[in-house]
Amino acid sequence: xxxATSTRPRARRSRSSASTGPARSDWRSSPATSVRGTDLARxxxxxxxxxxxxxxxxxKERYPMHTLPKxxxxxRLAGLILTAAVITAVMVRAATEFMLDLQEFQDxxxxxxxxxxxxxxxxxxxxxxxxxxxxxxxxxxxxxxxxGATVAQLAWTAATVVAVWAILAxxxxxxxxxxxxxxxxxxxxxxxxxxxxxxxxxxxxINIFLFLMVTADVLGFTPRRARGVLxxxxxxxxxxxxxxxxxxxxxxxxxxxxxxxGTVAATIGLGHLIRPAESWHxxxxxxxxxERGGTRHFVPNQALSGLLARAxxxxxxxxxxxxxxxxxxxxxxxxxxWRLTRDNRPVDALLLVALGVFIAxxxxxxxxxxxxIIAIPLLLTARRRPVRIAVAVLVLTxxxxxxxxxALTAVDPAAHVLQWLIGNAQGVSGIxxxxxxxxxxxxxxxPGRRQPIRSGAWNSASNLS
Numbered sequence: 001x002x003x004a005t006s007t008r009p010r011a012r013r014s015r016s017s018a019s020t021g022p023a024r025s026d027w028r029s030s031p032a033t034s035v036r037g038t039d040l041a042r043x044x045x046x047x048x049x050x051x052x053x054x055x056x057x058x059x060k061e062r063y064p065m066h067t068l069p070k071x072x073x074x075x076r077l078a079g080l081i082l083t084a085a086v087i088t089a090v091m092v093r094a095a096t097e098f099m100l101d102l103q104e105f106q107d108x109x110x111x112x113x114x115x116x117x118x119x120x121x122x123x124x125x126x127x128x129x130x131x132x133x134x135x136x137x138x139x140x141x142x143x144x145x146x147x148g149a150t151v152a153q154l155a156w157t158a159a160t161v162v163a164v165w166a167i168l169a170x171x172x173x174x175x176x177x178x179x180x181x182x183x184x185x186x187x188x189x190x191x192x193x194x195x196x197x198x199x200x201x202x203x204x205x206i207n208i209f210l211f212l213m214v215t216a217d218v219l220g221f222t223p224r225r226a227r228g229v230l231x232x233x234x235x236x237x238x239x240x241x242x243x244x245x246x247x248x249x250x251x252x253x254x255x256x257x258x259x260x261x262g263t264v265a266a267t268i269g270l271g272h273l274i275r276p277a278e279s280w281h282x283x284x285x286x287x288x289x290x291e292r293g294g295t296r297h298f299v300p301n302q303a304l305s306g307l308l309a310r311a312x313x314x315x316x317x318x319x320x321x322x323x324x325x326x327x328x329x330x331x332x333x334x335x336x337x338w339r340l341t342r343d344n345r346p347v348d349a350l351l352l353v354a355l356g357v358f359i360a361x362x363x364x365x366x367x368x369x370x371x372x373i374i375a376i377p378l379l380l381t382a383r384r385r386p387v388r389i390a391v392a393v394l395v396l397t398x399x400x401x402x403x404x405x406x407a408l409t410a411v412d413p414a415a416h417v418l419q420w421l422i423g424n425a426q427g428v429s430g431i432x433x434x435x436x437x438x439x440x441x442x443x444x445x446x447p448g449r450r451q452p453i454r455s456g457a458w459n460s461a462s463n464l465s
Contacts, residue, residue, distance in 0.1 A: 175378065303364040
């Protein structure tokens with residue numbers, strides 16, 4: 001019986017498929033069809049903007065559907081049970097433990113209301129830590145100021161859990177996994193157990209929310225005319241998300257890129273209006289302090305700088321390899337994102353750029369790596385063996401949190417190669433996964449995807465759109 005949406009143009013059937021049922025949508029070889037660059041004319045095909053060769057993900061786009069193995073239902077049920085148990089545990093922890101960074105955010109909001117300094121000794125810190133974000137960040141934290149500690153922690157943690165689910169759901173939807181929302185909920189328990197997410201929740205950090213804003217923008221879940229604004233707001237709060245603007249650049253999506261840049265400029269301008277002297281201080285002094293969030297030797301710093309620092313390389317010799325690696329990774333990530341975008345693989349491109357940010361930053365402690373959770377749904381669709389293995393190792397090391405191996409302090413840690421390998425496995429696996437994704441991009445095409453289901457199943461497939 002023909003479905004309600006069967007009036008859409010259908011993929012052409014071949015003679016061989018005429019007797020076996022509905023044809024599969026030919027998503028690799030069919031030419032992209034656009035309707036004035038505003039919508040799709042055919043399921044399974046990308047919608048390039050007029051005159052632009054690269055596809056831009058949109059909520060109405062359709063990628064080939066991917067089905068999980070038959071035991072998938074049982075695994076989903078187990079995942080849902082795990083998710084319920086983990087959410088219960090993290091909410092209990094939020095009600096009983098102290099979240100240091102969240103208290104700092106509250107202090108910033110209260111300082112703004114009280115007219116106190118944000119960056120001097122006069123900052124009213126209760127935790128002993130100073131505020132390291134732009135003045136616009138303090139504006140964002142204003143709603144936290146009047147809340148009590150327990151209420152703030154419960155609300156922040158609950159919102160973090162929802163953000164984790166939303167990131168997974170958007171990634172699963174763009175990977176065209178069946179039942180994206182339910183699958184994401186089943187995977188949320190695993191994602192919450194990731195060490196970067198555990199650290200994010202334990203400290204009451206903001207990184208999950210920033211990555212949520214980036215994901216929604218670059219995967220096309222925001223309205224087209226507003227796309228780029230969320231990324232700009234995220235960069236206005238914590239600078240680093242600005243790196244994801246490269247995903248607009250490689251698509252030649254100049255409008256979204258301009259909106260992102262304009263939004264960042266607006267956040268800086270707002271900071272100058274509210275706190276002119278402190279805003280000037282931040283952008284001329286604090287901005288250039290690359291270790292204001294932690295030192296290179298700090299064990300949770302799993303960027304290359306931390307790996308080299310813990311290999312006992314003298315501090316005066318660290319800058320050339322660290323900044324050289326930064327330039328190399330920036331160029332490689334841009335090229336790789338362009339190749340993956342051309343092959344209509346936006347989630348792969350997002351993970352590639354995210355890993356580039358994590359491994360090449362001057363300092364990237366593990367809660368900065370929270371965006372690595374999109375590797376979980378990507379692992380379900382990867383079929384090139386080197387990529388699948390690299391992503392699986394990435395998932396495993398971040399699930400374990402291998403840097404805790406350094407808690408087993410040796411007399412001379414530099415003499416214990418095994419401890420270095422285990423303690424830095426999160427960073428090493430990030431570099432390896434980045435390299436494998438880059439190699440996959442170089443090979444081109446999109447063979448790393450499961451076979452699409454029959455085109456008639458578009459209507460029954462759950463999708464976030």
